[in-house]
Every structure is written in C-alpha cells, then in structure tokens.
Amino acid sequence: MAAPMSYVLWRFCGPRWSRALRGCGLPVLQSSWSGGPLGARLLSQEKRATETHFGFETVSEEEKGSKVYQVFESVAKKYDVMNDLMSLGIHRVWKDLLLWKMHPLPGTQLLDVAGGTGDIAFRFLNYVQSQHQRRQKRKLRAQQNLSWEEIAKQYQNDERDSLGGSHVVVCDINREMLKVGKRKAFDQGYKAGLAWVLADAEELPFDDDKFDVYTIAFGIRNVTHIDQALQEAHRVLKPGGRFLCLEFSQVNNPIVSRLYDLYSFQVIPVLGEVIAGDWKSYQYLVESIRKFPSQEEFKEMIEDAGFQKVTYESLTSGIVAIHSGFKL
Numbered sequence: 669m670a671a672p673m674s675y676v677l678w679r680f681c682g683p684r685w686s687r688a689l690r691g692c693g694l695p696v697l698q699s700s701w702s703g704g705p706l707g708a709r710l711l712s713q714e715k716r717a718t719e720t721h722f723g724f725e726t727v728s729e730e731e732k733g734s735k736v737y738q739v740f741e742s743v744a745k746k747y748d749v750m751n752d753l754m755s756l757g758i759h760r761v762w763k764d765l766l767l768w769k770m771h772p773l774p775g776t777q778l779l780d781v782a783g784g785t786g787d788i789a790f791r792f793l794n795y796v797q798s799q800h801q802r803r804q805k806r807k808l809r810a811q812q813n814l815s816w817e818e819i820a821k822q823y824q825n826d827e828r829d830s831l832g833g834s835h836v837v838v839c840d841i842n843r844e845m846l847k848v849g850k851r852k853a854f855d856q857g858y859k860a861g862l863a864w865v866l867a868d869a870e871e872l873p874f875d876d877d878k879f880d881v882y883t884i885a886f887g888i889r890n891v892t893h894i895d896q897a898l899q900e901a902h903r904v905l906k907p908g909g910r911f912l913c914l915e916f917s918q919v920n921n922p923i924v925s926r927l928y929d930l931y932s933f934q935v936i937p938v939l940g941e942v943i944a945g946d947w948k949s950y951q952y953l954v955e956s957i958r959k960f961p962s963q964e965e966f967k968e969m970i971e972d973a974g975f976q977k978v979t980y981e982s983l984t985s986g987i988v989a990i991h992s993g994f995k996l
C-alpha cells in the first residue's frame with residue numbers, strides 16, 4: 669500500500685516540511701514507514717521516531733544515546749584543551765557573549781544543562797560576583813558618615829554572600845564530564861552557589877517553575893529528542909524565565925563556509941587524533957554540526973516548545989548562534 673503524502677514529504681524533505689504540514693492540520697509521521705493498516709501507521713505526535721542520526725550515520729535512538737555517552741566519556745579529560753586548540757580560544761569569547769546577553773540580576777537561579785566541565789557555570793559565578801561587589805561598593809560610597817565598624821560589617825556580610833543569592837546548577841548526563849568539571853571547580857576555588865547534577869536534558873529531575881534562566885551551550889545538538897529537551901526547559905523555567913542556547917549553526921558567508929568546511933573535515937579530526945587519541949569523536953563533532961538545524965529552523969523548534977519572543981544572534985559568520993526565548 670502506498671505511503672501517505674505527509675510521510676513521503678517527511679522522509680524526503682525532513683522536519684521543516686513536517687512542521688509545515690502540522691500547521692495545515694495534516695497528520696504527520698515521526699517514524700519510519702513499516703507497512704500495515706493506515707490508521708496504525710499514521711503515528712500520533714506522541715509516538716517517537718525509532719531511527720535518528722549520529723553524525724552522518726543512521727542509528728536507532730537507543731544507540732544514539734550510548735554513542736554520545738561514549739564520545740564524551742572518551743574526550744572528557746582532553747575536552748578543555750581541545751576546545752582551545754580547535755577554536756584558537758574563540759569558544760571562550762562565544763561563552764562570554766552568552767553571559768553578557770544573559771546579564772544575570774542578583775539572586776538569579778541558573779540551570780546550565782549539558783554543562784559538562786562547567787565553563788558556563790564558572791563564567792556565571794564570576795559575573796554575578798563582580799556585579800554584586802560593584803553594587804555593594806556603590807551602595808557604601810553613597811552612604812555618608814558610616815563608622816569604620818559599619819563599613820567592616822558590610823564587607824564581612826559580603827564575604828558570606830559574595831554572589832547576592834545567585835546560584836547555578838550544572839546538569840549533565842555524563843559522569844566523566846562532571847568529574848572533570850568538579851575537579852576544575854575545586855582547583856579554581858569555586859564552591860559557593862554551585863551544584864552538580866547527573867541527569868538527562870530530556871528528563872530533568874527538577875520541579876516546574878524553578879529557575880530564572882536555562883542555558884545549554886554546545887549541548888542540544890547531542891540530545892536525541894531535541895523537542896523533548898526544549899519542553900523540559902520550558903517546564904523548569906519560572907514564568908518570565910529565559911532560555912538561552914549557544915550552538916553551532918549555519919555559516920552565512922560562502923567564502924568562510926568553504927574554509928570552515930575544509931578546516932572542519934581536514935583539520936579537526938586530525939587534532940582529535942593527535943591530542944585526544946580519538947579521531948572518531950571529532951569526526952562526530954563536525955558531522956553533528958552539519959546535521960543541526962539552521963538558525964531559523966531552530967528558532968521554530970524553540971517556539972514549538974512554547975517559548976515566546978524568540979530571537980537569535982549569529983556569531984563569527986554563523987559558525988555559532990545564540991538563541992533566546994522567554995516563558996511568558
């Protein structure tokens with residue numbers, strides 16, 4: 669029996685068509701066609717796809733989860749040095765820009781999902797601490813005729829709560845990545861306002877309406893059901909809370925695109941082999957980047973999860989983009 673048109677479009681044109689069809693009220697398939705009566709084959713939106721991609725490879729969903737786990741288990745110890753080498757330090761600028769965009773207020777409760785070795789969390793703690801100190805200094809300067817005891821007391825209070833009540837939870841599915849992150853936190857003296865949780869972005873172990881900001885940097889590309897992770901992000905954010913995602917995206921300059929492709933496929937796996945002894949994980953990295961939706965497509969996915977005022981900013985000719993959305 670012939671497959672319905674929506675399935676054919678989904679199979680050959682991808683999720684963009686699929687979304688467009690859903691908008692027109694047509695039934696949309698999310699899985700592969702396997703024969704049998706039409707009613708059984710037109711899958712409901714709840715039904716999960718059984719096949720997905722791992723880089724350019726087609727794999728089952730279960731396989732994808734374990735392959736992604738193995739990748740980060742394998743690269744964990746060399747992860748930070750590889751990022752500096754591959755990007756010549758540019759990933760640090762992108763991460764700083766994410767924090768400037770967030771501009772957290774005192775008392776911000778942040779959830780950093782796929783937080784890995786803690787780069788976003790540490791930047792958050794530095795940012796809120798320096799903001800808090802600046803505010804306290806300004807307050808002290810504005811108060812006239814304070815005794816030295818009063819000034820000393822204020823400074824002591826500041827030491828006790830140097831973050832102004834802000835807090836970050838780093839959540840990641842990979843034990844090895846968290847282990848490296850915790851070691852880094854210990855070595856660099858980060859302790860207050862920081863917690864580590866081993867969990868899946870698709871099934872967060874947090875109550876509804878708990879966080880002010882949700883971040884995910886270079887993480888969502890690795891998640892099997894991106895839609896599910898986005899719904900979880902929406903659920904755990906407070907009303908008024910903000911979703912921020914830093915991820916690889918679509919390069920918008922043809923010359924940069926050519927060079928970037930050359931660099932990605934010819935240089936990155938070689939660096940991976942030489943530095944981390946792992947060609948395959950870095951081949952997965954460059955392939956997974958090419959499989960990730962464009963800026964506009966990802967914006968639509970974020971909107972589909974219920975976020976509003978969704979915007980994005982492309983950085984470094986679109987090599988990466990920061991998407992932002994609000995739970996209103």
Ligand SMILES: COc1cc(O)cc(C/C=C(\C)CC/C=C(\C)CC/C=C(\C)CC/C=C(\C)CC/C=C(\C)CC/C=C(\C)CC/C=C(\C)CC/C=C(\C)CC/C=C(\C)CCC=C(C)C)c1O
Binds near residue numbers: 743754756984
């Ligand atoms: C397993 O999964 C993962 C593992 C991880 O460790 C990390 C992640 C997540 C990823 C990050 C947190 C960030 C990682 C960063 C990247 C993947 C790289 C992003 C790339 C850039 C910022 C640079 C983009 C490069 C270009 C626009 C093209 C410029 C390139 C060239 C001029 C070289 C062209 C290459 C060839 C012609 C091939 C032959 C060349 C050689 C053998 C020489 C090798 C050259 C170098 C090593 C120099 C590299 C040059 C640059 C980095 C250029 C920088 C300049 C610009 C930004 C314009 C994860 O998921």
Ligand SMILES: C[S@@+](CC[C@H](N)C(=O)[O-])C[C@H]1O[C@@H](n2cnc3c(N)ncnc32)[C@H](O)[C@@H]1O
Binds near residue numbers: 781845885892
């Ligand atoms: C490229 S690293 C990003 C780490 C960090 N956010 C950064 O910017 O450096 C991707 C991280 O996503 C994590 N990850 C992959 N799938 C995940 C999932 N389903 N839930 C939570 N974390 C996941 C990996 O374990 C890994 O630590």
